[in-house]
Amino acid sequence: MRVLSGFRRSHTQGRISGTLILGVSILLVIVLCSVIGPFFVNPHNAHVGAVQPRRPPSAQFLLGTDSQGRDMLTLLIYGTPNTMKMGLIAGFIGVGLGLFFGLLAGSFGGIVDAMIRILADALLTLPAIAILVIIAGNVGHMTTNIMALVVASLSWMFTTRTIRAQVLTIRERSYVEVARVNGESAFEILFKEITPNLLPFIVASFVGTVGSAILAVIGLEALGLGALEETTLGNTIYWSQQSAAVLRGYWWWWGPPIVVIALIFLGLFLTSIGFDRFANPKLIRRT
Amino acid sequence: MTVSAQPIPAAGFAVAAPILVVQALSVHYDTTSGPAKAVNDVSFSLRPGERLGLIGESGSGKTTVATALMRLTRAPGRIVAGSIKLDGREILKMTPRELRETRLREIALIPQGAMSSLNPVMRLEDQIVDAISARMHRMSRTDLKQRVAELLRNVGLDPAVARRYPHELSGGMKQRAVMAIATSLSPKLIVADEPTSALDVVVQRQVMQTLGKLQGGLGAAVILIGHDLGLIAQFADTVGVMYAGKIVESGPVRQMIEAPRHPYTKLLVESLPRIDTKQALIGIPGLPPRLVDMPPGCSFAPRCPYAFDRCKRETTALQAIAPGQRVACHLYPGRTALPPRPPSDTMFKDVAP
Amino acid sequence: MSPLIELQSTAKTYGSLTALDDITLSLSEDAPSMTAIAGESGSGKTTLARIMLGFIPPSRGRVLYRGKDVVKMTAAERRQFRREVQPVFQDPFDVFNPFYRIDHVLTTPVRRYGLARSDTQARKLIGEALSRVGLRPQDTLGRFPHELSGGQRQRIMVARAVLLKPRLIVADEPVSMVDASLRATILDELRTLNRELDISIAYITHDLTTAFQICDNIMILYRGAVAEAGSVERVIGDPKHPYSRLLVSSIPVPDLSKPWGGEEVHNAEPPGSMPGSGCLFAPRCPHATEICWKERPSKFLPDRHRLAACFLYRDTPVLNEPNIATVFRQR
Numbered sequence: 001m002r003v004l005s006g007f008r009r010s011h012t013q014g015r016i017s018g019t020l021i022l023g024v025s026i027l028l029v030i031v032l033c034s035v036i037g038p039f040f041v042n043p044h045n046a047h048v049g050a051v052q053p054r055r056p057p058s059a060q061f062l063l064g065t066d067s068q069g070r071d072m073l074t075l076l077i078y079g080t081p082n083t084m085k086m087g088l089i090a091g092f093i094g095v096g097l098g099l100f101f102g103l104l105a106g107s108f109g110g111i112v113d114a115m116i117r118i119l120a121d122a123l124l125t126l127p128a129i130a131i132l133v134i135i136a137g138n139v140g141h142m143t144t145n146i147m148a149l150v151v152a153s154l155s156w157m158f159t160t161r162t163i164r165a166q167v168l169t170i171r172e173r174s175y176v177e178v179a180r181v182n183g184e185s186a187f188e189i190l191f192k193e194i195t196p197n198l199l200p201f202i203v204a205s206f207v208g209t210v211g212s213a214i215l216a217v218i219g220l221e222a223l224g225l226g227a228l229e230e231t232t233l234g235n236t237i238y239w240s241q242q243s244a245a246v247l248r249g250y251w252w253w254w255g256p257p258i259v260v261i262a263l264i265f266l267g268l269f270l271t272s273i274g275f276d277r278f279a280n281p282k283l284i285r286r287t
Numbered sequence: 288m289t290v291s292a293q294p295i296p297a298a299g300f301a302v303a304a305p306i307l308v309v310q311a312l313s314v315h316y317d318t319t320s321g322p323a324k325a326v327n328d329v330s331f332s333l334r335p336g337e338r339l340g341l342i343g344e345s346g347s348g349k350t351t352v353a354t355a356l357m358r359l360t361r362a363p364g365r366i367v368a369g370s371i372k373l374d375g376r377e378i379l380k381m382t383p384r385e386l387r388e389t390r391l392r393e394i395a396l397i398p399q400g401a402m403s404s405l406n407p408v409m410r411l412e413d414q415i416v417d418a419i420s421a422r423m424h425r426m427s428r429t430d431l432k433q434r435v436a437e438l439l440r441n442v443g444l445d446p447a448v449a450r451r452y453p454h455e456l457s458g459g460m461k462q463r464a465v466m467a468i469a470t471s472l473s474p475k476l477i478v479a480d481e482p483t484s485a486l487d488v489v490v491q492r493q494v495m496q497t498l499g500k501l502q503g504g505l506g507a508a509v510i511l512i513g514h515d516l517g518l519i520a521q522f523a524d525t526v527g528v529m530y531a532g533k534i535v536e537s538g539p540v541r542q543m544i545e546a547p548r549h550p551y552t553k554l555l556v557e558s559l560p561r562i563d564t565k566q567a568l569i570g571i572p573g574l575p576p577r578l579v580d581m582p583p584g585c586s587f588a589p590r591c592p593y594a595f596d597r598c599k600r601e602t603t604a605l606q607a608i609a610p611g612q613r614v615a616c617h618l619y620p621g622r623t624a625l626p627p628r629p630p631s632d633t634m635f636k637d638v639a640p
Numbered sequence: 641m642s643p644l645i646e647l648q649s650t651a652k653t654y655g656s657l658t659a660l661d662d663i664t665l666s667l668s669e670d671a672p673s674m675t676a677i678a679g680e681s682g683s684g685k686t687t688l689a690r691i692m693l694g695f696i697p698p699s700r701g702r703v704l705y706r707g708k709d710v711v712k713m714t715a716a717e718r719r720q721f722r723r724e725v726q727p728v729f730q731d732p733f734d735v736f737n738p739f740y741r742i743d744h745v746l747t748t749p750v751r752r753y754g755l756a757r758s759d760t761q762a763r764k765l766i767g768e769a770l771s772r773v774g775l776r777p778q779d780t781l782g783r784f785p786h787e788l789s790g791g792q793r794q795r796i797m798v799a800r801a802v803l804l805k806p807r808l809i810v811a812d813e814p815v816s817m818v819d820a821s822l823r824a825t826i827l828d829e830l831r832t833l834n835r836e837l838d839i840s841i842a843y844i845t846h847d848l849t850t851a852f853q854i855c856d857n858i859m860i861l862y863r864g865a866v867a868e869a870g871s872v873e874r875v876i877g878d879p880k881h882p883y884s885r886l887l888v889s890s891i892p893v894p895d896l897s898k899p900w901g902g903e904e905v906h907n908a909e910p911p912g913s914m915p916g917s918g919c920l921f922a923p924r925c926p927h928a929t930e931i932c933w934k935e936r937p938s939k940f941l942p943d944r945h946r947l948a949a950c951f952l953y954r955d956t957p958v959l960n961e962p963n964i965a966t967v968f969r970q971r
Binding site: 344345457458459460487488489490491492495514515516517518520521522540541544554555556558559560561562563565566567568569570571572574 | 680790791820822826850852854888890891893895899900909
């Protein structure tokens with residue numbers, strides 16, 4: 001299979017490092033659990049009063065139950081994909097907007113560039129959490145999708161700056177001039193010459209944006225501003241705080257969500273580091 | 288590698304005590320396909336005050352030799368064999384502390400792109416003082432200032448330049464400043480790796496003249512590394528030609544230019560464009576070999592117009608064929624000069640031309 | 641003598657810095673020759689090259705390609721100009737987009753300029769262009785730039801230029817970043833292109849030796865102005881302008897009967913600030929007299945095929961018309 005042989009060649013070339021494999025594997029495992037998990041648990045157990053409350057981990061409840069009668073394992077299996085979904089939506093929108101604005105600013109320059117830059121810089125200096133709190137607090141009926149959109153609104157600026165800087169740099173490269181004398185139009189140059197070289201930055205921005213979006217989402221949920229009717233990791237943490245789970249020693253309530261969150265971030269981080277080596281063939285040691 | 292009345296053994300020892308003796312030096316780079324023999328069994332020696340020019344193209348190993356002399360080889364490169372004796376002391380066996388002492392005090396390296404190695408946020412005099420006071424016993428401030436002024440004057444710079452930052456200096460001035468720092472502790476050996484590659488031709492001449500004056504004042508030996516045969520010819524006493532990690536020919540500069548013995552040297556000299564008559568421009572066809580998994584035989588054979596059967600099978604060894612002159616080629620010994628070039632369809636015959 | 645490309649009193653300033661000062665040059669279409677534009681860094685030679693290629697507009701003066709002002713061309717005329725005036729850049733590393741195989745720089749112009757009617761014909765054209773520069777298509781096509789050597793990459797760039805069948809190739813230091821043994825081959829290819837395909841070549845360089853070897857005529861720039869110009873035999877074989885003399889004597893020749901300059905080089909580098917009026921070279925000139933500090937020298941003609949902008953030759957005729965190429969020797 002061409003894909004496999006290409007994979008193997010990339011590996012021996014040193015492009016796919018152990019870091020990348022590990023990072024992607026962790027994320028894949030988490031996704032896998034989210035996909036297969038529902039076959040093993042009953043979704044009703046994630047609702048209030050479904051099972052016996054305050055039970056520590058046992059054979060019947062592998063991760064115990066919380067003080068409101070919800071099964072922890074079910075909460076994790078249904079909560080993780082919800083949290084990740086919010087992160088992904090915010091990631092795609094944030095990077096999409098960032099790419100759009102960054103390309104616009106970098107290629108047109110002048111007043112367009114100035115306006116975008118001022119907007120992005122201004123928004124970056126504002127404390128995102130405070131704004132998100134205000135916005136979230138004023139939403140009538142919060143859902144995970146609305147949460148994703150709220151967070152996405154403040155996730156594009158860093159990507160914009162990165163992309164803009166790269167476009168400005170790449171524009172000066174000799175191969176862009178060669179493209180011009182080769183007859184490529186301005187649009188062709190933008191999409192064929194410049195954008196492919198932006199891929200490493202786009203992926204890195206995506207991973208970073210997803211990460212910070214998940215963090216923002218969890219932060220809002222932990223404050224009780226999340227979609228409280230839905231099952232998410234952040235909401236679980238909120239409920240555990242509300243019931244003073246730490247003080248009462250219900251470690252199986254606040255521990256597992258944190259472990260899962262940490263694993264998600266570990267996967268994102270390793271993927272981000274490992275990806276640069278893959279995307280940039282020049283980094284490979286010449287033989 | 289100097290002319291002397293006695294026959295010289297293969298390693299090229301000079302009669303007067305040499306300041307540097309390199310024997311069988313090998314440096315390999317670890318790559319995913321195996322070790323690349325960047326420097327492969329290189330031997331040469333240098334007398335005090337002698338100027339050696341190491342010439343070769345990219346990949347010939349000349350820069351690797353330079354960094355190896357001061358044990359500055361960085362991974363994935365490593366020195367796998369050989370001996371480097373500076374003034375009788377073996378560099379490859381020194382402790383880190385002895386090595387630190389030796390660097391700058393006894394050998395000075397002016398690496399490629401040295402101009403950019405000046406600290407952009409420090410004034411020049413602070414950088415010179417940094418270099419001096421790290422090695423020598425405490426000097427008074429006035430003594431230090433005087434020494435800095437003296438060093439700058441030695442390289443033809445006005446002592447007032449000491450108060451400037453590197454970005455306020457031109458390329459040639461920066462390079463001379465770097466030379467001042469490098470020679471601040473009066474080393475016995477200066478290794479200059481392409482010191483003028485980024486400079487214009489007039490500045491280049493000035494910088495090289497400065498280097499010559501510096502070296503004369505210190506009585507130091509110089510290894511000048513480059514790819515410009517004209518430059519090396521004008522500066523060096525002896526020349527070593529490197530190809531694919533080995534020295535293929537070495538000898539006094541006059542003989543190398545006027546009567547080269549190794550085919551590569553000859554082709555190199557012939558490919559130099561001249562400024563007195565117009566002529567056909569001839570390059571050397573082909574590409575230098577990969578340094579990994581090198582096939583048996585002479586590494587230059589695929590591109591050599593004189594190659595014959597033995598060249599494909601046997602590697603060459605550097606042999607002395609006259610006092611101070613060595614060549615690594617199966618055409619020798621048994622003759623004193625290259626024969627007329629055979630026509631191109633007779634490559635890889637059974638016997639030598 | 642119909643002109644191919646004309647620079648009429650073109651100048652380029654960046655704020656208070658004059659990169660190029662009033663250059664008038666006209667290269668003829670009838671007898672395509674190889675012209676060297678030589679100088680050190682800061683001479684304005686790269687600026688001149690970029691103006692010729694239409695990459696930057698002049699601050700003053702005009703650039704005419706086949707009689708039409710480049711700045712005022714229609715889209716169609718501009719396309720023709722773009723196609724017929726091709727560059728070869730200095731850096732063989734940066735001219736390739738690392739994302740694509742090298743085929744990209746060869747297939748793009750074929751496609752965009754409609755050079756072939758079918759894929760087969762395109763492949764044939766590209767194969768021919770590569771063979772012309774001494775490369776084998778099977779060894780180079782399909783590779784990524786980092787898999788090839790600097791010399792191979794530079795030859796691919798020359799092949800790319802040839803593919804478009806240009807009238808003028810502007811080569812900016814095409815071999816300075818290439819190994820010595822390959823330089824001769826690439827330069828020889830340029831010379832062959834000029835002789836066999838009638839392509840004019842502007843060879844921008846600081847290396848007077850190669851300029852001498854492959855070019856017919858040369859103009860030496862100093863700080864944006866012409867110091868000396870004419871046939872390479874005259875200008876390099878017997879330089880008259882003190883700056884040209886300084887340049888030529890600084891060339892390290894691998895001939896030990898001709899030692900380097902001999903005398904100490906003073907004032908190797910140009911002073912930070914330049915005289916307001918007067919000859920730009922005066923601060924470094926060993927022959928500077930009073931008039932040199934007051935007035936800019938005109939273009940004097942010590943020989944028929946050479947001009948020198950230096951008051952040392954004020955007793956010789958002055959070049960009447962501004963076109964520097966008047967003193968060039970036709971091939």
